[in-house]
Amino acid sequence: MKVNVLAFGIAKEIFNGSSAEIDLNEEATVSDLRTALEEKYPRLKQLASFMLAVNNEYAEGNDILQQRDEIAIIPPVSGG
Amino acid sequence: MIEIKISEKPLQTSTCIEWVMSPACGGIDVFIGTVRNATKGKQVLRLEFEAYEAMALKEMQKLAEQAFEKWDVQKVLIHHRTGVLQVGEVPVIIAVAAAHRAAAFDACRYIIDTLKETVPIWKREFFEDGDVWVAAHP
Incomplete structure (x- = not known):
């Protein structure tokens, strides 16, 4: 399945756009997506850290993704 | 009562203070973040804030x-x-x-400290010679 990953902050620069399309196996987990993202965009490994959010909540590595999920990459936050 | 907002327009300090005022309250604690003119001795020209708005509102x-849950507070307002x-x-x-003031002080500090760790909002600092996304790199 193809999932669309929204990007913010420095992740937009790394993706060179406000989102990226990633090919995953059916029933892929958040960890699988992390691995696929790091392979496609090695600069992500230089970040202090990054989280993934699914449907507006921070996701755990073993959460299973659905094609319709709203997925976002969350680089280190710095609000306030 | 809770009031949460993300806005591109200037925040209104006095309106926020008026919103939390209540006869049942003996104290109001207000934290106002302001844009500082320098980071580590380097002059800052301006900042840019970007939010993943739907999720940021939820986290706020x-x-x-x-x-x-943690303190005996009556009203909480968070505007970004x-x-x-x-x-x-x-x-x-x-x-x-x-x-009572202790709860207001503690809750206010907890909210700003935790906001900086969990709410998906990003700050970009602009200098004379370039820009940087704050906290992005180790």
């Missing part, structure tokens, strides 16, 4: 609810600005009203 709501801000402008206002 959670912070306010946690404040109610997005877009380009000049030195001296206000990116964030937290206002907490409680019957």
Whole structure:
């Protein structure tokens, strides 16, 4: 399945756009997506850290993704 | 009562304070974040804030609810600005009203400290010679 990953902050620069399309196996987990993202965009490994959010909540590595999920990459936050 | 907002327009400090005022409250604690003119000795020209708005609102709501769970507070307001801000402008206002001051102080500090760790908002600092996304790199 193809999932669309929204990007913010420095992740937009790394993706060179406000989102990226990633090919995953059916029933892929958040960890699988992390691995696929790091392979496609090695600069992500230089970040202090990054989280993934699914449907507006921070996701755990073993959460299973659905094609319709709203997925976002969350680089280190710095609000306030 | 909880009031949460993300806005591209300038935040209104006095309106926020008025919103948390209540006859049942003996104290109001207000944190106002302002854009500083330098980082590590380097002059900052301006800041830009970007939010993942739907999720940021949800996380801000959670912070306010946690404040109610942890302390005896009456009203919590969290406003955050997005877009380009000049030195001296206000990116964030937290206002907490409680019957007694200790709860207001503690809740206000908890909210701003936790907001900086969990709410998906990003700050970009612009200098004479370039720009940087704050906290992005180790």
